[in-house]
Amino acid sequence: MKRTFLSASLAILFLLCHSLGFAALNQMSGNWQNVDPNTRGITALIIDGNPDNLRMHAWGKCHPQDCDWGEVDAYAYAPNVSAPIAPTAQAVSAMYATGFSQTLVIVTPAGNNMIRAEVYTRFTDRSNRSDYRVTYTFKRQLRAMPIRPVPPPAAAMPMRPMPGPMPVPMPPPALREDCLPFNPATTTVKNLNGRWSIIDGNHLLFNFGDKRLEALQALKIIKYYRMNSSCFVGRPDPSFRYLLVDGKAPQGSMPGEDCVSFNPNTVEVRFIDGRWKIVDGSHWVFDFDNKEGEARTALAIIKKYGFTRSCFIGRPAPSFIYMRK
Secondary structure: OHHHHHHHHHHHHHHHHHHOOOOOHHHOOEEEEEOOOOOOOEEEEEEEEEOOEEEEEEEEOOOOOOEEEEEEEEEEEOOOOOOOHHHHOOEEEEEEEOOOEEEEEEEEEOOOOEEEEEEEEEEOOOOOOOOEEEEEEEEEOOOOOOOOOOOOOHHHOOOOOOOOOOOOOOOOOOOOOEEEEOOOOOEEEEEEOOEEEEEEOOEEEEEOOOOHHHHHHHHHHHHHHOOOEEEEEOOOOOOEEEEEEOOEOOOOOOOOOEEEEOOOOOEEEEEEOOEEEEEEOOEEEEEOOOOHHHHHHHHHHHHHHOOOEEEEEOOOOOOEEEEEO
16 A cells, blocks of 8 residues: 555656756745645645755644644655756655655745645545545745844954854744644544544544543543643654643543642653653653653643643553643
């Protein structure tokens, strides 16, 4: 199946390259923003590098902030085997893979400071969803260079050592969250190929294997709190998951919950016995193995939403974890 998808991808690229006129790699390199502010697909792209080391970074529509798809290897295509790639490139491709899909992104020039992205998504989770194709148009994001003042003539300069440049404090990086919206009113439990799952229409949200009762309990919790966003840190194999209600932490108390409390003001990231953990005093709350970056992102998320409890279904090996205030 993977070989068939790859063959089809190469065929698509072949047709695109032979249908385009002269182009160049720098026409597709840069920062790009989807011209449709209401898109439900890819919102932004960054293509950077040279033909020997080309990278593509993508973001997709999520709530409350766009999902970071990450940065992957990209490949440029010349019109023929003898043409130099940099001055004649006609297309750039990249492949994004998750635990349930493969997405091929093919970028081509679309006019002055514009590109077009053909996106082909194939589902690999046997969810019976149709593979599909969609096209997006992006506009280059131009960054103006700061205007530097012209120095006075040398004669007018004071005869004393010039101080070094004042350091400009850099703002902290924006917290990018990876969330998938869904409708709690239409979510349901369904057996998909022998595995009990929570789905919303054709979208698979949570998998419970053979644990039907745990799937039903999780659905009950989702509907009780009206959770409508499923969020991740570190996909496709997330080390941390949480759910939101209209962009906020779930609040309240559902009878029969299995929750562990912690203080969001005192939790911190520590390196303990070769593993990165989020701890509250002497009690460790979450374990991230060797993923320090994901641990620090999770800590920022806990503090942002003020979570005070981590809750479970099916301990000691929980099939469903959520947090609330």
